Amino acid sequence: MTSDMILPFYQALTEDVNALSAQVPSLAPDTLHDIRREALDRFTALGLPTLKTEAWRYTNIQRYLKEFPYELLTTATPVAAEAIDKAAIPELDCYRIVLVNGHLQADQSALPVGKGITVGAMSAHTDAPGFVTYFNKQHHLVNESLATLNTALFADGLYIELAANTVIDKPVHIVNVYTCERHAFIQPRHLWVLNKNTTATIIESSVHPETTAVAFANSVLETVIAENAELWHYNVQQGEESFREVHTTAAQQHNNSRYHHFNFTLPNTPFTRNNLTVALNGSHTETNLNGLYIANKSQHVDNHTFMDHIKPDCHSNELYKGVLLDNANGVFTGRILVHQEAQKTNAFQQNNNLLLGSKADINSQPQLEIYADDVKCSHGFTAGQFSEESMFYLRSRGIGEDAAKALMVNAFSHDITEAVKVPALQHYLQVQIAEIMNN
Structure with missing residues (x-):
């Protein structure tokens, strides 16, 4: 109540x-x-x-x-x-x-x-x-x-x-x-x-x-x-x-x-x-879920997804990425349920995160629940900061720290934005990401 x-x-x-x-x-x-x-x-x-x-x-x-x-x-x-x-x-x-x-x-x-x-x-x-x-x-x-x-x-x-x-x-x-x-x-x-x-x-x-x-x-x-x-x-x-x-x-x-x-x-x-x-x-469906969240200040972003495989011979692919700045907090819960009838299911899920703020954090819960025996399913989660070697490589070539971070975030989000099939929207999103990281 x-x-x-x-x-x-x-x-x-x-x-x-x-x-x-x-x-x-x-x-x-x-x-x-x-x-x-x-x-x-x-x-x-x-x-x-x-x-x-x-x-x-x-x-x-x-x-x-x-x-x-x-x-x-x-x-x-x-x-x-x-x-x-x-x-x-x-x-x-x-x-x-x-x-x-x-x-x-x-x-x-x-x-x-x-x-x-x-x-x-x-x-x-x-x-x-x-x-x-x-x-x-x-x-x-x-x-x-x-x-x-x-x-x-x-x-x-x-x-x-x-x-x-x-x-x-x-x-x-x-x-x-x-x-x-x-x-x-x-x-x-x-x-x-x-x-x-x-x-x-x-x-x-x-x-x-x-x-x-x-x-x-x-x-x-x-x-x-x-x-x-x-x-x-x-x-x-x-x-x-x-x-x-x-x-x-x-x-x-x-x-x-x-x-x-x-x-x-x-x-x-x-x-x-x-x-x-x-x-x-x-049967024979295709599902692609793509997500990119960039949060700043004390922003709280929660993505909760549920892929319900009910029928056989279906394929789903899910990729969510997060960039958390300042004191931002992210939550990702991704559940895949494969019913007994849903044989020959292919289901893949991945959640990757960059923690760039001193107090930024992420709570991620990828979940698999499988009742069929002829399936291919996987899930994964990563969280980390910029590679020191990559930062050193960029800085040693005269690229400032902020510009280097912007380049690396652009690279991190590339496989999400690259999948956008509307060229004007893809360019718009890339510009927005660059402006966020350069401010």
């Missing part, structure tokens, strides 16, 4: 569920109100995570929730075009979707259009085939208390559905704007459905206009990659001191599908928690 420490906050949340559920149309055969109420009951049973919760043993979220008296924010705040333009990626030819606190801003967006492409607000698509079939159906969300809270209280989000045999001709850039006049708790909810033989590249980034108020986003994304579909998903998290985030992604793959997920967490946001679960619920 929820602790007394944050009971007033919890009471404010529960009091809002009835008002929020009335804002979204009914979902047949069950109403969305019933789904919300079930989720709220589930959240009440689970409570907010504590340090005694195994998946949160290194992350004290209650510390951040009790920082300020947050209010539940269910509307969009007007945002100037100049603020949104700050999220632009130079030389990127793309469609642009602007969301403010999870609400679609059609007048500031350039939406992808064409036969077989459906893009719009979640609240306007509750009768869409993909919504009826897949909304809130991913079982991995059931035991995530903050995901159930989002289900109970979300106001809106982005709905994407591609009909069979549809290909979006260029990347879709989603700009997530989070802004508020008073400290706010924000609940965006998204659903992307890629039906059979579809392909899409989606890039997410965020903008936080200058404000003295703190925005805490608890966002949930459900993704479905159907038979022979392919999704490239890039999430670039660039925050400010006035932002905290819990970002949950639940992906479901079907036969012969391919899912490539990249997560880049860059400095300044005090608290970031990423929950990523992938259900390989079809």
Whole structure:
């Protein structure tokens, strides 16, 4: 149950569920109100995570929730075009979707259009085939208390559905704007459905206009990659001191599908928690998870991944790297579960870290749980500092210490950035990394 420490906050949340559920149309055969109420009951049973919760043993979220008296924010705040333009990626030819606190801003967006492409607000698509079939159906969300809270209280989000045999001709850039006049708790909810033989590249980034108020986003994304579909998903998290985030992604793959997920967490946001679960619920799937987190000051970055191998003949590869500066703290928990039916599974996981701050630290927990006997699985973890020999080599050739560190971080992160298949985004990330290390 929820602790007394944050009971007033919890009471404010529960009091809002009835008002929020009335804002979204009914979902047949069950109403969305019933789904919300079930989720709220589930959240009440689970409570907010504590340090005694195994998946949160290194992350004290209650510390951040009790920082300020947050209010539940269910509307969009007007945002100037100049603020949104700050999220632009130079030389990127793309469609642009602007969301403010999870609400679609059609007048500031350039939406992808064409036969077989459906893009719009979640609240306007509750009768869409993909919504009826897949909304809130991913079982991995059931035991995530903050995901159930989002289900109970979300106001809106982005709905994407591609009909069979549809290909979006260029990347879709989603700009997530989070802004508020008073400290706010924000609940965006998204659903992307890629039906059979579809392909899409989606890039997410965020903008936080200058404000003295703190925005805490608890966002949930459900993704479905159907038979022979392919999704490239890039999430670039660039925050400010006035932002905290819990970002949950639940992906479901079907036969012969391919899912490539990249997560880049860059400095300044005090608290970031990423929950990523992938259900390989079809044979002959390919899954690639890549992550790079660079944290500074007293920043806390927690990446929690779960690769659920359910069916046979699937391949997954996961590589997460961290660079921790100053007093930053990193957490990586990567779990691979291979079910008995999932024979001929290939699953590989690696987490490597550079500790460059005097008080920087990392808690890493790679985990393998295997119930099949015909598999190839491995995991690994490293943490260390720069090689003294490499530093001496660079310094002896007239390269200053800061420049040498920047070069070595660039080399350390190269196999992550090199895997980015959008040239403009790859260059943008490389520039951002260089600027971080040179400041």
